[in-house]
Amino acid sequence: MGCSSCSTVKDGQPRGCKNNGTCGTDGCNKLTVFDWLSNMSLPNGEKRFDCVEVRFKNSRKEFFRVPEDIPLSIGDIVATQAKSGHDVGIVTLTGELVRIQMKKKKVAYDDAELPKIYRKATQKDIDKWQxxxxxxxxxxxxxxxxxxxxxxxxxxxxxxxxxxxxxxxxxxxxxxxxxxxxxxxxxxxxxxxxxxxxxxxxxxEAQRLGGIGSCGRELCCSTWLTDFRSVSTSAARYQQLSLNPQKLAGQCGKLKCCLNYELDMYLEALKDFPPQESKLFTEKGTAFCQKTDIFKGLLWYSYKEDPSRWHTLTKEQVQEIIQKNKSKEKVASLEIYATDNVEREAALFDNSSGQDSLTRFDRPKQKKRRKKNNKRRRNPAKSSRKNA
Missing domain, CATH: 3.30.300.20 (K homology (KH) domain)
Incomplete structure (x- = not known):
């Protein structure tokens, strides 16, 4: 969501406000909050909320109390109270949404020690600040x-x-x-x-400095993420990801926060799956689980004596075998169930839509000389006339 000064010019190229993260209208800043109440007027008899949100360098934001004689709007540069002297920042949010943000961040709006806004920044304050x-x-x-x-x-x-x-x-x-x-x-x-x-x-540190992640977008922590939840390696294990630190670590050197985004969905799907360490007892031997596909609902098992050969089973088939093992009953072999799955896959991937093969570009092209030779073979009379 860009500001009005970041719009494109006539030739379609982005103009850019060149404010480098300090946009005046707060449309392209870090951790910005969309003011969806900006076009709504207050009911009769209601006073405007007397606190505003002010943003300083990078993502640091604080709340300040506003005197009644200072009307403020988003984008105003103000001089705020500090421990000693004054600080300069940009107003990023006003009105009732500030009350919601203060409640979300557990800041008491009736606190008497809440810092105040002194005045709108003068040109002298802005020059010194820059x-x-x-x-x-x-x-x-x-x-x-x-x-x-x-x-x-x-x-x-x-x-x-x-x-x-x-x-x-x-x-x-x-x-x-x-x-x-x-x-x-x-x-x-x-x-x-x-x-x-x-x-x-x-x-x-990564939140303050910013950067581009491996997904090609700006870091979540520097654009919209406000809380840092702990990320463990078990989140990668549940999602069947290889434990490679170079791929799982973010710019901060810790595990990526996005590993937690889909973790709840994976945990919900894994409830219907048998445990990863479950063993299948057959007359041919004991089988162990080698791989799981959560989306297709498939599991790959191999015998202890032949671990390189995997057999594809559905989660329903595995649960059926486990129930038989609990009643001290062994199935003949895993191949009985695996052959049924192979037939289903062959029917499932039938080219019913008429799409071409993915390997159609791998075939070598025939040279033009071969085509000419084939024409001569088909019409030997024409070639003899030319020679005559």
């Missing part, structure tokens, strides 16, 4: 060099300046606890500002 934002990359580079010189086992991933330029927050990731007291002294002396160090996890 000047500080322009220095963040250089300061991040220098701070990383200082951390390397001090041999600290940490990675400074992002720097965020306060709107008035008096304070900077350094976000870092580390495996263990880091003693960065000397680093703070060196940075405060070099930059001339107050320093705050804030440790974040690897998933939060």
């Amino acid at each position: 000047k500080c934002r322009g220095k963040e990359d250089e300061i991040k580079k220098r701070s990383r060099e200082m951390a390397i010189l001090l041999r600290l086992q940490m990675k400074i991933s992002d720097v965020e300046f306060q709107g008035d330029g008096s304070k900077a927050t350094f976000y870092y990731t580390a495996e263990d606890r880091v003693d960065f007291r000397q680093l703070i002294k060196d940075m405060a002396k070099a930059f001339g500002i107050r320093i705050e160090m804030r440790q974040i996890g690897y998933r939060q």
